[in-house]
């Protein structure tokens with residue numbers, strides 16, 4: 001097994017604020033790793049670095065062995081990294097089906113000619129992305145929301161569609177940023193069921209950010225805990241959760 005993604009002593013400085021401070025993390029291919037920490041610890045920022053939205057002020061990032069420290073998000077997506085949104089409220093002007101199709105870039109031809117002239121291969125890819133998105137919605141019983149503007153879908157539906165966008169379509173690494181935030185207990189159980197089934201059947205690597213520690217523990221044998229931009233503890237989930245530094249941080 002190779003390494004899917006790696007952060008090596010990554011620091012992020014935004015103006016005077018140091019958001020991440022020398023964070024190292026290795027995601028083995030196929031591993032399922034939880035990322036936990038209190039509000040403002042830097043979890044979303046770490047996801048932003050991995051996906052190219054923030055560029056580190058120090059350290060290195062590699063995805064499947066390729067140095068992506070300064071790479072743009074589209075380049076990192078092309079390596080197979082998919083990421084769900086902590087806040088789905090900002091997505092507007094697109095139907096649920098179209099939003100789901102965005103996760104299927106790997107099915108699309110990348111050449112400029114295809115993009116500009118809409119060649120037959122391009123149209124074929126477009127149709128197959130639409131078919132896959134539609135059948136995905138059908139399988140999870142959400143097909144009636146396909147043509148509905150994303151912003152008009154119930155909140156829980158938006159969270160599911162966003163998570164599905166990261167899973168379906170050939171991505172190799174899923175970075176899920178708080179898939180359970182704002183969900184009811186019932187929806188949370190459905191999300192757990194969806195992710196457990198998907199991760200059981202696919203070879204995808206998972207970095208799962210969530211405040212619900214028992215949800216993370218159910219899905220991830222390994223864990224990294226951060227606080228104030230620094231790694232607090234890393235290792236197996238049970239060892240991290242038993243670490244006095246983590247207990248102190250979560251209880252305090």
Ligand SMILES: Nc1ncnc2c1ncn2[C@@H]1O[C@H](COP(=O)(O)OP(=O)(O)OP(=O)(O)O)[C@@H](O)[C@H]1O
Pocket residue numbers: 014017019037038039040041042043044045046086
């Ligand atoms: N673009 C930005 N500009 C200024 N400060 C930022 C920016 N992004 C993140 N921060 C700050 O960095 C810190 C870490 O934020 P981040 O969103 O990564 O935390 P988090 O662990 O995801 O928190 P939460 O659990 O609330 O989602 C916070 O203090 C936040 O205010």
Ligand SMILES: [Mg+2]
Pocket residue numbers: 043044045086177
């Ligand atoms: Mg966050």
